[in-house]
Amino acid sequence: MSAAPPPAPLPVPLGTPATGRTWRKPGFVENAWLRWGILLVLAAYLIYASAAVDLNVARMLRGLPRARDFLLQMFPPDFSRWDLLYTGVLESLQMAVFSTAIGSVLSIPIAIGAATNVAPRPIYLLCRGWISISRTFPEVIIAIFFVKAFGFGPFSGVLTLIVASTGFVGKMLAEDIEDIDNGQVEAIEATGAGWSKMLLYAVFPQVMPRLVGLVVYRLDINLRESTIIGIVGAGGIGGALFNSFLRYEYDFSLAILLVIIALVLVAEWASGVIRERIT
Amino acid sequence: MLRVENLVKVYPSGKTALHGCTLRLDGSDVLFVIGPSGSGKSTFIRCINRLVEPTEGQVFLDGVELTGLKRAGLRRQRRFMGMIFQEYNLVERLTVMENVLSGRLGYVSFTQAILRRFPQRDIDDAFQLLDRVGLTGYENHRADALSGGQRQRVGIARALIQHPKILLVDEPTSSLDPKTSRSIMRLIAELSKEHQLPAIINIHDVSLAQAFADRIVGLADGRIVFDGDPDKVNAATLSAIYGEEDWSKTIAHADEDNGNNNDNEAATAPADAAGVAG
Numbered sequence: 001m002s003a004a005p006p007p008a009p010l011p012v013p014l015g016t017p018a019t020g021r022t023w024r025k026p027g028f029v030e031n032a033w034l035r036w037g038i039l040l041v042l043a044a045y046l047i048y049a050s051a052a053v054d055l056n057v058a059r060m061l062r063g064l065p066r067a068r069d070f071l072l073q074m075f076p077p078d079f080s081r082w083d084l085l086y087t088g089v090l091e092s093l094q095m096a097v098f099s100t101a102i103g104s105v106l107s108i109p110i111a112i113g114a115a116t117n118v119a120p121r122p123i124y125l126l127c128r129g130w131i132s133i134s135r136t137f138p139e140v141i142i143a144i145f146f147v148k149a150f151g152f153g154p155f156s157g158v159l160t161l162i163v164a165s166t167g168f169v170g171k172m173l174a175e176d177i178e179d180i181d182n183g184q185v186e187a188i189e190a191t192g193a194g195w196s197k198m199l200l201y202a203v204f205p206q207v208m209p210r211l212v213g214l215v216v217y218r219l220d221i222n223l224r225e226s227t228i229i230g231i232v233g234a235g236g237i238g239g240a241l242f243n244s245f246l247r248y249e250y251d252f253s254l255a256i257l258l259v260i261i262a263l264v265l266v267a268e269w270a271s272g273v274i275r276e277r278i279t
Numbered sequence: 280m281l282r283v284e285n286l287v288k289v290y291p292s293g294k295t296a297l298h299g300c301t302l303r304l305d306g307s308d309v310l311f312v313i314g315p316s317g318s319g320k321s322t323f324i325r326c327i328n329r330l331v332e333p334t335e336g337q338v339f340l341d342g343v344e345l346t347g348l349k350r351a352g353l354r355r356q357r358r359f360m361g362m363i364f365q366e367y368n369l370v371e372r373l374t375v376m377e378n379v380l381s382g383r384l385g386y387v388s389f390t391q392a393i394l395r396r397f398p399q400r401d402i403d404d405a406f407q408l409l410d411r412v413g414l415t416g417y418e419n420h421r422a423d424a425l426s427g428g429q430r431q432r433v434g435i436a437r438a439l440i441q442h443p444k445i446l447l448v449d450e451p452t453s454s455l456d457p458k459t460s461r462s463i464m465r466l467i468a469e470l471s472k473e474h475q476l477p478a479i480i481n482i483h484d485v486s487l488a489q490a491f492a493d494r495i496v497g498l499a500d501g502r503i504v505f506d507g508d509p510d511k512v513n514a515a516t517l518s519a520i521y522g523e524e525d526w527s528k529t530i531a532h533a534d535e536d537n538g539n540n541n542d543n544e545a546a547t548a549p550a551d552a553a554g555v556a557g
Contacts, residue, residue: 186330187368187434191441192357192385197392201381205372 070250077258078251088230088237089259091154095236096222099158103165103222104215110166111173117185118177118195118203127170134167143229154235161222161229168221169214173207180206209278216271223267227260280305281327281445281477286336288322288501296322298501299336304445307475309468311488311509314498315521320481323498324447327479328360329353341444358385361438361476363467365450367430369422369437376418378433379405382440401440408436412466428459432466439470446471446478453483460484464491485517485529 029035079085113119113127134142142163146156180203188202230238237256244253281304288297296319304310312320325331327338329345338345345356361382369378383401384392391397397405409415412432417425422433431451438446448467452460464480468491471478482488488495489509497505497512497520505516514526 181368181371183364183366183368184370187362187364187437188370188381188384190328190330190357190360190362190447191382191437192354193381193392194354196389197384200389200392201373201377201384202370205370208372 073248073250074254076251077254078249079255081252084240085237085256085259088240088256089263092226092230092236092238093223093263095154095157095161095226096219099161099226100165100215100219100222102158103162104169104211104218106162107166107169107173108211110170111177112199112203114170114174115177117180117182118199127174131167131171131174134163135171139164139225139229140232143232143234147233152233152235157226157229157234157236160234161225164225165218165222169211169218172214173211176207176210177203212278213275216274220264220267220271224260224264280339280341281479282337282339283327284337284339286323286326286338287334288319288326288331289334296501297326297333300498300501300503302496302503302506304477304479307471307477308493309471309478309480309491310494310496311492312479312481312496312498313483313485313488313520316483318498318520319501320498321449322501324449324479324481327447328357328362330362354385358441359444361441361443361446363431363434363438363446363448363451365453367427367434367454369430369433371421371423373422374418375409375414375420375422375425375433376405378422379408379418379436379440382437385441404440405436408439411470412436427455428463431455431459431463435463435466435470439474443476446476446480448478448480450481450483452487460487461490467491485512 027035029038110127110130113123114131116124119127137145139160143156143160146159150156150159184206185198185202188198193201226236227238227241230236230240231242233239237260241253241256241260244250244256281302283300283302286297286300287295289295300319300323312323314320322331326333327340327345329348333346336346340356340359343356345353348356370381373381377395380395380397380401383397387397387401406418409418412435414429414432414436417429422430425433434451446467451467452463455463464487467478467480470476480488480492489512492509495505495507495509495512496503497516499520504519505512517526517529518524
């Protein structure tokens with residue numbers, strides 16, 4: 001008959017009549033009542049919340065012509081006061097670079113302290129505490145506080161960005177330190193090296209690319225933030241931007257915005273190139 | 280000389296990994312510890328240099344009680360114990376030379392460590408060891424660019440540059456292919472004899488242990504159930520260590536391998552390393 005011998009039959013041949021034994025993937029919330037209950041509550045809250053924020057289509061439509069006028073007044077951008085623009089942008093840039101440098105250096109010990117696998121418990125709590133505090137407040141809030149304390153100008157802005165940078169770089173780096181390969185740590189400890197040499201030979205080589213990437217990324221963020229915190233008086237181009245809005249000099253506003261956009265694009269491109277090159 | 284007295288380890292989870300192990304090791308004996316997964320081999324070796332803290336019992340190295348030492352004293356004694364790991368545990372992003380020299384970290388200052396300014400003596404040692412393990416010319420390769428066998432050779436050089444009194448070797452060949460495993464094991468055994476170093480080697484592979492051991496210890500469920508010459512290992516002892524199985528094939532294999540392989544491997548090791556370079 002046929003050339004190929006039939007394959008050996010399975011213990012229970014596939015395709016036998018249904019036994020009525022069904023299977024379904026277990027739900028994320030097992031109790032069906034609870035599962036549907038949760039969805040219902042979520043939907044109800046969404047409706048309630050949309051009422052609270054007064055989602056008003058008519059108001060939105062009425063605002064559209066005003067937005068158009070506003071945008072039209074921005075053209076053409078006015079670069080005539082380029083010296084004001086130049087000094088402001090330069091100040092923002094300096095604030096960003098300086099605060100990134102200081103902030104990154106400070107965040108290294110903070111990150112080490114905030115990593116459970118290398119830091120003792122009390123230090124860990126202290127550093128984690130600092131990171132949570134500095135990350136709780138947005139840059140603008142910190143800036144308002146420092147402007148109140150130390151007065152207007154780039155000094156307050158730089159302090160703000162340093163604090164924010166330690167929180168950001170510290171947290172990300174700490175998490176990277178916690179993820180390192182412990183075998184390498186064990187090997188260095190087995191040679192009789194102490195804690196500081198262990199950091200030097202087992203921890204830093206593993207997290208170095210991440211640190212460089214974070215610093216470049218933070219520079220990018222600080223550049224953008226330095227323009228924002230100027231609005232509350234912490235130096236940089238932000239102050240000039242805010243004032244131009246108050247004085248209805250929208251064409252000058254657009255000039256400032258264009259410069260900021262250009263700067264951010266350059267920073268983003270540069271950080272992308274640098275991070276790509278780190279292995 | 281290493282003396283282990285009544286070593287007990289209970290993990291925080293409540294699992295008892297070692298139930299009172301006692302052992303003595305002198306001269307340049309190569310001691311293989313065999314036993315199933317979870318029998319406590321790795322815990323045993325790590326309790327000696329206290330990468331794992333023993334719960335009870337004492338460990339003496341040349342008369343110094345390691346188990347009673349504070350941190351600084353422990354670090355000092357760890358210099359005298361070279362360790363080789365299953366996953367090599369090289370610092371991946373550092374060069375081969377930095378990895379080898381890291382074996383001297385217990386001896387150099389922090390400044391020397393950070394600037395990579397090791398004493399000339401250490402650098403001479405490092406080059407000599409790289410030649411010996413068959414990695415001539417590899418000093419500036421990054422560790423993560425090497426093959427498994429090459430990495431383990433770096434691991435061996437890192438342990439030996441410590442000028443240790445003993446080698447602690449944890450499953451050195453589990454991540455390697457059979458041929459590389461043999462050449463690595465041969466290298467460790469030869470170096471142990473050359474440097475008059477006793478070695479404790481954990482291993483899964485019974486036939487490999489029989490081929491290179493001066494002495495074999497069998498661990499089962501945290502207890503030493505066999506301690507003796509490699510040729511005393513038979514079906515009955517293997518059953519005591521691992522449980523009932525048909526062991527006749529395993530033991531026969533070991534004898535064959537022992538006869539065949541002794542001469543040509545040392546020569547192939549450096550050639551093997553050079554071949555990968557091209």
